[in-house]
Amino acid sequence: MDDPLTLNGINGATGEYLVPPMTAAAAADLARGRPPEGLLASWFRAVVSVLKRPKLGLPMDVDPTNVGRAGWAVVLPAAAPPELLAAVQPLIDHRKKSVPPDRCKVLQYRPGEGMKPWLARHGVAPGTVDPRKVPYYVTLVGGPTDIPFDFQYLLDVEYAVGRLAFDTPDQLRRYAESVAAFETAGAVKNAKELVYWGPRHAADRSTQMSADALVTPLADGTPDDPPPAAAQSYRSRTFKGADATKARLLETLHGTPPAVLFTASHGMGWPKDDARQRPAQGALLAQDWPGFGQVGPQHYLTAAEVEDSANVGGLVAFLFACYGAGTPAFDNFLTERGRGPVAVAPAPFVAALPQRLLSHPNGPALAVVGHVERAWGYSIKPPGAGSQVGPFRDFLGRVMAGEPVGHATKSFSERYAVLSSELLSYLDPSAGVPKPTATELAACWVERNDAQNYVLLGDPAARLRPSDLKG
Template sequence: MRVLTPLERVDAIDAELRAKLANYWITTAEELYAAVRASNQQYGSGVAALAVALGIDEERVRALAEALLPLLPADVAFSVPVEQEVGAGLVIDDYVDVDAAAFAVPTSLPERVDPPAHMPAPVNQGVRNSCVAFTLVAIYQALSGDPTDLSEQFLYWACKDRDRIPGDVGTDPLVGVRVLQELGVCSEATWPYRPAPSDQRQPGHERPPALAFDEAKQRRIKSFRKLPATGVLQIKEALAQGQAVLLGLYIWEHWLSSWQARGLGRVRAPLPGEQRKGGHAMAALGYRDDATAPGGGYFVVRNSWGAEWADENPDGPGYCHVPYRLVAEGGLAAIAVEAVEPPGPAASPAAERQPAPSGEGEASGDLAALYDEASALQSELQRLVTRLDGLVNRLGRLVGPAGQGRGTGPAASAAAVAPAAVGGATSGPLILISREGPGAGEELYPNGVSPEGQPLLRIDAATASWLAQDRLSAEPQELQGVYQAKQTAAETSHLGVTRDIDPLKLEEARWAVVINATERAELIEAIWPLIAHRMQQMGHSAPQVSFTAGENAATWLNRHTDNGAKTLRDHWGQIPPVLIYRPGERVGRWLARHGVSQGPVDPRRGVPYYVLLLGLPGPRFAGDERAIPLNFQYELDIFWAVGRLCFTGIDGEHRLADYARYAEHLAAFEQRSDAASQIRKEVVYYATRHDMDVATRRSAEELVAPLTSWNADPANVPARQGFVPRPFVGEAATRAALEQILRGTGDGKAPAVLFTASHGLGLPLRDERLVLHQGALVTQDWSGAGNVRREHWFAGQDLEELGDQAKLEGTMALLFACYGAGCPERDEFIFDEQRGRPQVAPFPLIAQLPQRLLLSGALGVIGHVERAWTYAFSGTDGARAQTQAFEDVLARLMLGEPAGNATDDFNIVQGARAMALTEELENIKFGKIVDPSELAKLWMARNDARNYALLGDPAARLPVTDQG
């Protein structure tokens, strides 16, 4: 786990305050800062609650928080945690506790009992109140040594069938253990769990099939006993005897609003004013005596909110540490399960077959017996293999990344408590491990928040460095030469195109659409008005075309190019400017197929400079080949001017009418003689600055403030072109203000440029709002503490609801926020040794807010796919407020350059950082000693620079100059 900073290192916190904080198990700077930023129902904020708890005023709490900042990570990402609904479900109305006096005082207890190593990854109960079923399944797995995925669906149904408690409110834990003792539990494969809906009329959902009841008999517990609900010693004794304990506690507000619990997995006594959210059952599987924990130690407890909750806990994601004092003062139930029944003979497929024909019975019986024996042996071997896998994974967590020998990797002697990356070369780190050594403790984290108001990711520099050197390649070999060529092109000032071509003249630079061969040709038909408009701008009339229902893009293009015989190189202006992408093609192969290679672009060779990708950014499901991947866009954009059009719904499928709407509106706007008068020559800078939030403080002070000053300077392009800055920063950046900006602020005209810098919403995979709300802008209405609620963010849905009131025709938008442009399917900054690269979205997606901006009249939207980091405006050498790339992009837009050409500085930065990383890795191979934090910074900065994307037509431009 990452190294935390003891409060003793904070001069502003004296011994008396440290003692008071220790009562809440707040012993480090990180935990205290998390408590400051947590929500509090009664007092409104963690600041106010801490003031009450510590007996000091709020201003002193704020001063303490400011004193913590120099000890916290400097590099952050713009994402926030969102308020989540979680299930509970412990019903103790009829639960009768037992008297601790009836138990002998245990003696000679060990100082620690570790949880079993063979356990599968924790799963999430979702919104249903089924915690008792999840707890008992975990207990059975712990005691049986069998990590088979079991059916909480079956167990919860049986509990609700017996307890007769109406509604999905949970169940009595005694009912649960009796069901597990009498009926048992079947496998998940036989009766899968459904985390939703929370059905009040049928809380257990439908009755399981007879097969589930038959199979459940193979997995039952033998015996259990009630313990004193607050009996710390008795619970410890049971665990020391190899038993597992169902533990009942109240859920308090900080479990979901503070990183201390939600991230680190340390639950504690509630601060004054915290909301109590109901009873909850969890599985206590171990304990450790620890003088720093309230009560002298803590229990190691497995929760049922999935691996995303407490993902930085040293015992693994989904586990938490419960201090003895919390149990002693607030325990609700404690039931020790002593042993499980040995599994009986499993029914085999042979046993269910029809009797053999006469004369074959004896042989058939022998075969059946042999089959039964082989099946039983296979099952036993499978259980052993699964258990061994669990032990190996557990060992990996204890000794460090797999394959790391003694003395290799960063600080080999330090214990790793989170998994490292596995596999071959990939484009991004990283994991959550802290190690010792120079620079190892420095963390890098992004600008964005999750539903709970916390940064989406913290990254340890030492492990990032180790991964970069030993586990992951810096760049694919074919791209290293591309980046070098880009740097050379930048230095010779002709950027994307060759010197013979003027990128500002569309007839020279040329324009084309790229579409997947298997995609429906209807997409081409939908944007045909834009294609015809671009051809006219390039000096040609659009050819006659036809569209056939059900035809794919490749077939359609073959019909209009003599089966591919006519190419853009040899028949420019005579055929539709459409190029085909074949599923699975990398950029180099795609370019080669069209007769060119990566380098300065000569569009006369067959691939126009301005390229509009049409379609999905990734597959929606296994076997879906219609997409043009995000990586293809990143790589092609190094030299070409690339944009993407993608309009999709909650299911990820195309909204054809929206493609047509954008194409028609853009063509019509550019054809207006008075287009320039339709926009207001101003740049709106909308930037939140949340109290106690490092990310937005830095973006407001080091990005937006310098840009505003640059914009106002008479010597610079914006002032010379007549563009006035209009800042909405900090308290002015409310949701109401944003809506007013989007409505045209009185005169009904759109701002020429809309620049936002804020947190972007990062929803967990299980959240049903993810597709429609990922990357939504978190406004100043959020206090910066606690969870982000729906009224705090502005999503595409909100812009859609404005309808005709939205006035954005002619605007260029740049959204600096996590997921502002889109979200990949899998995390590009985390590896998990057991699960691989975590899935963060159901499929790669383009965010809905930029889609709606385009449909409301915006010409183009520049944003970030994945998390956005402070490296965008700071150097890896510590230099801050480095806004030059943003200044260049904005200046080019205000000079009337096409959006695809205006963003070229982002590609230059990407190339420079990629080459710097590659060069440093090469130096390491020849013996150079590199500070791990420096290497990690290079890695993160490279990834951050790569993930910018233009949504919309790359040839679109502000109507501020004569476009010919």
């Protein structure tokens, strides 16, 4: 019998799974409504046009962790109001102090523009990163209705891409000013500490997997790899299972701030016409939840519960949760037979919790990494490979070492590119690979989309200051 595929996410209206566990064969039935010659074709052509180039990334003489050499840009929608540029100007002015003029740019995104035409308009092609034309570090300014998530996914294959999306220009200005202040202050308030938080619910395969196969090997290490915190001389605290309560998470956010926070939990999801969707989608479900069939606000953490007195300034957070970073308008995985993709929201949006952390009045976080859409168990246990925490370990280690957060996420975008290439080989009759079964094709489709949907919210050039953290 097929091992059920495990999806992340709890329906806030019912207290049940957003999508029940299913076999790979059932997933194949749901994925068959997406013909490769239609919706998928442009995706695969774009990604593979990058992969077929003789090299990827920056010129060999450019260190990607040196923002001054790699370059930095903001990208605003072509129709952006003047106050949007004015709000991000403090960050632009700050970057200009360390990035040469020919590598520090303000660029535009035009409605409906794909990644490849956008690059071509600026004089470069996929596979050719020229920081003097399009810098390596790219900060998108605007929500996914202005600059689509799809554009971010594809550009991030080669570039270090982040997004700043807020409800008001004042929130954007607060973030911009805070990054400049954090990087120039004489001291920082963050502890040299990594905090893990991961509920483990009874009769719930999803959080049992995330607690046992993700949080545990990261926090405790494995026979082959020490814990990433110890490898970088950081302290660590772990709240797992019974300790991963809502109160513990609130204490972490309202006490002395750690440098890094890593959470792995269910994210809350809501029907597209529910008034709770926009403020609570992606909220983190705590150990307090008693189980299926009942769920209330006391069981999950929303943006509104991060009080103005919280201490999240200078924090880098990784939120492994369904909809933890945002929500698309249409389901990236499932279709209704004969009706096409399932609508999940009136319009795509960035999640409220990371928005709150990145615009906090007591000092914003530096960056939040999370998932757009649901998170599948494939992120932790790919088919037939066992537990694979390498990309997560790599991200944490790079961030704690002081690398820019946008470069620290590259293992995720590289995995997405490799899986896209594998899926194309399945779909290309000239590739010379055995024709996959419907189940194998669906598994590859889901695994690839799951890898695609990790995004960075925040300035990709932001970084911790390891030598200045409180020991």
